[in-house]
Amino acid sequence: MLWIELLNSEWRDWKGDGHLTDKLMDLEWRQKFAAQLGWGELPYPSEDQVEKLVHLRSELHNWARHLQQNSGLTLDAIERLNGWMAAGGYRKRLMKREERLVLTEETLLKNWDTLTAAFADSFAQFTAEGEPSRIKFCDNPNCLWVFLDETRNRTKRYCDDKLCGNLMKVRRFRAKIKTGAKPDEQ
Numbered sequence: 001m002l003w004i005e006l007l008n009s010e011w012r013d014w015k016g017d018g019h020l021t022d023k024l025m026d027l028e029w030r031q032k033f034a035a036q037l038g039w040g041e042l043p044y045p046s047e048d049q050v051e052k053l054v055h056l057r058s059e060l061h062n063w064a065r066h067l068q069q070n071s072g073l074t075l076d077a078i079e080r081l082n083g084w085m086a087a088g089g090y091r092k093r094l095m096k097r098e099e100r101l102v103l104t105e106e107t108l109l110k111n112w113d114t115l116t117a118a119f120a121d122s123f124a125q126f127t128a129e130g131e132p133s134r135i136k137f138c139d140n141p142n143c144l145w146v147f148l149d150e151t152r153n154r155t156k157r158y159c160d161d162k163l164c165g166n167l168m169k170v171r172r173f174r175a176k177i178k179t180g181a182k183p184d185e186q
């Protein structure tokens with residue numbers, strides 16, 4: 001999902017101290033990112049466009065937290081989200097495919113502004129049709145990777161059990177040895 005991709009453009013040193021690297025500030029990475037999302041080879045964004053992207057990301061971060069904590073979106077947040085989407089340059093088309101009618105959406109103009117709007121659009125669609133209770137932030141406080149928990153009981157705690165999951169297990173184990181508790185007790 002586009003909005004999750006945007007949130008995860010903040011990379012943390014999950015194995016270490018959680019040091020943050022903002023990949024949106026990495027010129028090469030940013031260009032590749034847009035291309036991978038289907039926006040092709042865009043000209044470099046202006047400072048103002050980068051600022052907007054970063055701003056939207058922090059708003060989406062806040063709102064995703066709200067949704068995750070079940071507090072929903074305020075009217076003000078909804079207004080702001082609508083504002084972000086207003087720059088979207090796409091139109092819908094009804095098409096016939098093998099006797100079936102399908103509604104497609106095509107982006108008319110691919111630039112940094114329409115990509116920014118598309119991130120907001122993807123989040124808005126998720127709030128209306130998705131399941132907010134699936135939003136998770138990795139339980140490793142030095143990672144905080146955003147993902148959707150697809151387990152039935154919403155029990156997934158880490159972005160990756162083999163990576164952050166194991167790391168946290170080792171940390172708990174060490175903490176217990178330090179305090180003199182039996183390490184085999186979870």
Ligand SMILES: [Zn+2]
Nearest residue numbers: 138143159164
């Ligand atoms: Zn993680």
